[in-house]
Every structure is written in C-alpha cells, then in structure tokens.
Amino acid sequence: MAHRRRRIVSPVTSATRLDAHVWPSGLSENAGGELALHGHPLSELATTYGTPAYLVDVPDLLARACAFRDEFRTAFEAIGTTCDVFYAGKAFLCSALVRLLDAEGLSLDVCTSGELAVAAKAGFPGERTGMHGNNKSVAEIEAAVDHGIGRIIVDSMVEIDRVVAIARSRGVRVGVMLRVKTGVEAHTHEFIATAHEDQKFGFSLSGGQAAEAAGEVLRHPDELQLLGFHSHIGSQIFDSDGFRVAAQRLIAIQLQIAQDYGVVLPELDLGGGFGIAYVPEDEPLAPREMATQLAAIVQAACEETRTPVPRVSIEPGRAIIGPAGITLYEVGTVKPVQATDELVRTYISVDGGMSDNPRPALYQADYVATLANRRSEAQQTQSRVVGKHCESGDIVVRDQQLPSDVQPGDLLAVAATGAYCRALSSQYNHVTRPPVLAVTPDGVRTWLRRETIDDLLALEGE
Numbered sequence: 001m002a003h004r005r006r007r008i009v010s011p012v013t014s015a016t017r018l019d020a021h022v023w024p025s026g027l028s029e030n031a032g033g034e035l036a037l038h039g040h041p042l043s044e045l046a047t048t049y050g051t052p053a054y055l056v057d058v059p060d061l062l063a064r065a066c067a068f069r070d071e072f073r074t075a076f077e078a079i080g081t082t083c084d085v086f087y088a089g090k091a092f093l094c095s096a097l098v099r100l101l102d103a104e105g106l107s108l109d110v111c112t113s114g115e116l117a118v119a120a121k122a123g124f125p126g127e128r129t130g131m132h133g134n135n136k137s138v139a140e141i142e143a144a145v146d147h148g149i150g151r152i153i154v155d156s157m158v159e160i161d162r163v164v165a166i167a168r169s170r171g172v173r174v175g176v177m178l179r180v181k182t183g184v185e186a187h188t189h190e191f192i193a194t195a196h197e198d199q200k201f202g203f204s205l206s207g208g209q210a211a212e213a214a215g216e217v218l219r220h221p222d223e224l225q226l227l228g229f230h231s232h233i234g235s236q237i238f239d240s241d242g243f244r245v246a247a248q249r250l251i252a253i254q255l256q257i258a259q260d261y262g263v264v265l266p267e268l269d270l271g272g273g274f275g276i277a278y279v280p281e282d283e284p285l286a287p288r289e290m291a292t293q294l295a296a297i298v299q300a301a302c303e304e305t306r307t308p309v310p311r312v313s314i315e316p317g318r319a320i321i322g323p324a325g326i327t328l329y330e331v332g333t334v335k336p337v338q339a340t341d342e343l344v345r346t347y348i349s350v351d352g353g354m355s356d357n358p359r360p361a362l363y364q365a366d367y368v369a370t371l372a373n374r375r376s377e378a379q380q381t382q383s384r385v386v387g388k389h390c391e392s393g394d395i396v397v398r399d400q401q402l403p404s405d406v407q408p409g410d411l412l413a414v415a416a417t418g419a420y421c422r423a424l425s426s427q428y429n430h431v432t433r434p435p436v437l438a439v440t441p442d443g444v445r446t447w448l449r450r451e452t453i454d455d456l457l458a459l460e461g462e
C-alpha cells in the first residue's frame, strides 16, 4: 500500500525470525527451534486441530484492548473529558471475544444484523453498542432499536426517516450520530480510505448535507437524540495528520449547529483506522502516542472555536485484534519458477490462501511468514507463499527470503492475520473456513470451529 510509514531497514530478511514488532507477544521459539504460542508447540496445535488454522494470542489481544481503553481514557481525562473505545467488530467477531471485551468494559461497533446477533448472543449491553452501515435495512434498524442500541450512526437522509418511524412505533428515543465525510484524503489504499468525497459513506460536510441532516434530526426531538458527528477517515493510518483535519472539521460543524440551533452536541467520534505492523518495516503509533496526539488535537480545536470539549469515542478494530492473530499453514508443494532471466523464485504452496486471507489480492497487502515447526540454517532464497486456489493472484506472502530447504509437510506461520482475514474469508473453490483457536498459557479454546464439507453441502436445495 502506498504512503505508509516504514522503518528504514533492508528487505524483510533483516528481521529476526520473530520480530516483536510483527508477531504476538506469546510466540516464542523453543530449544529445538520450533515455535510455540504460550508454550503450546505449533506442530501440536496443527496435529490436534488441523491446518490451516487461525490462532489468537488472547493475552496479547487483551493487552491491546486494555491499552486503547486506558491510554485514551487517561489522555482525554487530562483535557477534561473522556474517551470510549468501541471495538470495530467487522475486524473479527465471535461471541467469546465479545464476552472478553465486555468484561474489560469496552464498547462495541457493529454494522449488520449478523454482527448484532453475535453481540446479543454474547449478552453484550445494547447501551454500549453502536450500529454503522450505509444501507441498514428496516429490519436491521428494528433489531438494533429492540436491542436497546446506544447509538445508530446514521449515513443517509432516508435512514433518518426510517429511524424516526421505528422509534415512534416503539415509543423510544434513539441516540444517533451523523457520519460525515470530512474530505480528508487518508494516506492508505484507495479501497480503505473513507473520508474523501467520491465514496459511499456519510454526509458531505463541504456540500452542506451534514448540516441539513442535523437539522432534520433535530426536528424530531421525541424520537431522536443527536449525540454528535462521526468521522472515519480510513484504515491502516500511521499518523495523526488526517485525524487532525477531521477533528477540526467535526468541531467546526458542531459549533455551527450550536449557533444555528442552540444545541450543544455532547459527543464526537473519530472512528478507527489505527495502523499495525504487517511487516517489520511498518511503524504504527503506539496507543499512548496516538491518544496523546488526538487529545491535544481535540483540545486545540475546541480552544480555537471556544466550544466545550465533547465526550470522544474511537473505533479501533485492526489495532486490537490484528497483531494478536497468526495463521498456521502446512506446506503442500514447493516449486522453483524462472521468474525473470536473473531470478528463480521458489513458490511455496500452502493449504489455504485467498479464501482465508484475501487482503493481498484486495489491497496488495504485505505479510511475513516464518517456518514454524523447526529452525533452518539453510541458505535463504527468494520465495513467494501462495495458496491452493485457482487464481494466480492467490498470494499469501508476495516476496520474502525463506530457507531453501522448506519442504512439503513443513508448517508456516503468517503474522498479523487477526483482523480482516476470518472476517473477509470465503469458501472459494469449496474450501472450508479454518477454525479460530484462542490460545492462553492455560490452554486452547475453539472460538470458531472449522467448517466441514457437510456445512457446505447443507446449503444445497433439492
């Protein structure tokens, strides 16, 4: 992806085998050179649960969730307000995770009735849940309102009418935020940038639709409570520049609403998008740095406009679950390919691919892999890790130096696959989805089981 902030290091091989920057903290190499997650050898996990498998380092994940919760609360309390962390369930969702996040006091962002159903199954409190979506159906809004949703992040004029009608029919008042496009050109891949004008999410600020939508919401005080404005500038963002512009524009429109309608909006949501390290060269900001910078940005913008500092919320997904996850594959075939006159590239095929991780195909995303079942001193060779699907774009790791003795039966672990891998997975070529295994020092729990061929066949009609 273009424009990302990277550390200056030579190619991926300069990383140690387990660069702490990229791999979850519970992963270690034992004396025999095999990798283990919280003491559970990956080869044993492969034998017991099969491959491919998504593994989640639960202590690592909880440390990240709590760091966001605590650092943002502390930084925003220092400027006289607070900050709520809504975990963005689209990154990865299952009820066991939702229960853990609930226990830690995080809030939750869902964007379909399916995600809401998982939250409900886990008993997650409605008042700490927010619902997104640029095309929520009436049934989805009804389900959210009946769940006692704390906020609906409204995305279009027609949705305002729908929420009003549903709130009225139930005799309730629904908290809403208005999602706006702030016009920020986020420095990330085009498909995951969401605040420029020519895309589907939100009301335009510059075009006046955001102010118009606020007026419409405020015309229905019995059904709707306007909490504030919401901006999500995009995903895999490495600095606070884009957030600065977005926050300034959100605070400016909140001021305009106060002047036009005499209503001081109590909240403001800056969205998610905090970047992670997929490869050692990536250099994301730590939650503390991001929190301090965002709090300073909000404080300065409020001082400048002489507006009271609102309650702030953020919606990290990837930065909480992404680095805590790895995918374990078994190597099936190894093939030298004369890529150019000068280069022979080793193609290493694993037993999954774009069905369990479409991100390289979708966004040219980079990943790193490492040999998981043994250490190798063999010479490194230019390699490409590919999947088993009928597409030449079915790439897991585009370019990496890997030991030249990697062979069928070896295990490869791929880093930072906790976010948007299971969530975006498919059954392409009728390949079943891998399980999600939650690993702690105490044991391994199946958060989601492996799909079976019977699951696939069960969908068939006569």
Ligand SMILES: Cc1ncc(COP(=O)(O)O)c(C=O)c1O
Pocket: 088, 090, 091, 109, 132, 194, 232, 234, 235, 236, 271, 272, 273, 274, 315, 316, 317, 318, 319, 419
């Ligand atoms: C509105 C909204 N909030 C939060 C997120 C989470 O983004 P990330 O997982 O990059 O933090 C997204 C997805 O990009 C989003 O669209």
Ligand SMILES: N[C@@H](CCCC[NH3+])C(=O)O
Pocket: 192, 194, 235, 236, 359, 363, 419, 420, 424
């Ligand atoms: N699916 C994207 C991020 C989510 C975009 C949602 N607004 C990714 O894998 O990077």
